[in-house]
Structures are given as C-alpha cells and as structure tokens.
Amino acid sequence: MGYRFNDLTAACQDDWRAYIEHDFVLQLGQGLLADDAFRHYLKQDYLFLIHFARAYALAAYKSPTLADLRQAHEGLKAILDVELELHVGYCREWGIAEEQLTDLPEARATLAYTRYVLDTGNRGDLLDLHVALAPCVVGYGEIADWLNAQPSTVRGEGNPYDAWIAMYESDDFQAAMRAELEWLDARLADVTPARFAELCTVFRDATRLEIDFWQMGLDRTD
Numbered sequence: 001m002g003y004r005f006n007d008l009t010a011a012c013q014d015d016w017r018a019y020i021e022h023d024f025v026l027q028l029g030q031g032l033l034a035d036d037a038f039r040h041y042l043k044q045d046y047l048f049l050i051h052f053a054r055a056y057a058l059a060a061y062k063s064p065t066l067a068d069l070r071q072a073h074e075g076l077k078a079i080l081d082v083e084l085e086l087h088v089g090y091c092r093e094w095g096i097a098e099e100q101l102t103d104l105p106e107a108r109a110t111l112a113y114t115r116y117v118l119d120t121g122n123r124g125d126l127l128d129l130h131v132a133l134a135p136c137v138v139g140y141g142e143i144a145d146w147l148n149a150q151p152s153t154v155r156g157e158g159n160p161y162d163a164w165i166a167m168y169e170s171d172d173f174q175a176a177m178r179a180e181l182e183w184l185d186a187r188l189a190d191v192t193p194a195r196f197a198e199l200c201t202v203f204r205d206a207t208r209l210e211i212d213f214w215q216m217g218l219d220r221t222d
C-alpha cells in the first residue's frame, strides 16, 4: 500500500513511453510533422476537449466533498478558459475557423477515447474517473518536458509547432498538472493492491487510447 501516481506509469511503462515518445510528438518537436496531419489532429482535439470538459463536469457531480468539487471545478476551468481558448485561437492561425470546428464529424479514435473516459467515470467512482483523465493532463505536461529534453527538438521560429509546445509548458497548464498529481497521490495512498490493479487497467486503457489519438493524427484517419 501507499501507492503514488508514479506507480501507475511504472505499471505500464511500455505503453506510457509509446505515448509520450510517439512519432507524432517527435516529428512535431523537430518541426517536421506534415501540416495536414497536424490540422487533422487539431480539429479532432477540439472535439476531444469538449468531451473532456464534460468529464470534469461529471467529476464535479461525483464529488462528495467541497475539496473534491473545487478540484473538479479547477479542471473544468483549465479546459474551458485556458486550453480551449488557446486552442480555438491556435486553430484560427492554422486556417481552421471556429464554424468549421463545430460541424466536424468525429473520428473513431476521438469517439473511443472520450466515451471511454466518460463511461469509466459513470460506472466507477471519482478516483476511477481521475485516473482515466490522468494520461491527458499529466501526459501532455510530461510530453512538453520530454520534447524540451530532446536534442532534435527545435524551439522558436524555426519550428511551426513551437506555440503548441509553449501551451503545454505554460505555467497554467503545468499548475493544472501538479494539482492533478497531488490529488491523485493523496487518493492513491490508501488504496488496496486489488484496487490498485483495477486502476492500472483504467490507466493503461486510457494511455493506449492516447497512443491511438496520435496515430489518428499521423494517418489522418476519420
């Protein structure tokens, strides 16, 4: 007993590394990612973020205490006011108007991941839901750090994707990530080994769906 978030990533190291170090991420860091792959990803990510905001609203509904409710509220605000706000502006810079985003057909990888998270939250408890959300919040923060540690990563004007990396290394996003980590570390501290094994399954499934999301971008699949 006495688990922490790091025990979840340690339990599915191969999937976690395949997500963080995916070719989509590597090519984005090098500035070599095909721009239509990036546009496809950006558009689907708009739909993804809307369902993610709904998942935080579900977390609010499932919160038994004021502290849990505040944590869910912070997550919802981070998505609506920080990430989606930046995302819509960023899409515009890439020639994708907001009207185009609202009419978008949802790709299967987007459907699978977002509905998996919502279903996990519906049938499980608040901890199941936060564990299903963790690869997203914690993963993208870690991806920004990993990119910055790669010698092949190009920062600044030489990389058309520089602003994307900047979004996930920003203080706002990193603070949301730390708050999620703290919340998870506090809750995981008391779970039994059997419960931890269940949570590992949720975490691994969500991580594999993140891998599929990158692949959907690379392959432009719908």
Ligand SMILES: Cc1ncc(CO)c(N)n1
Binding pocket: 045, 048, 049, 083, 135, 136, 137, 140, 210, 213
């Ligand atoms: C698919 C996906 N996962 C995580 C994040 C980070 O919020 C995002 N924007 N999109």
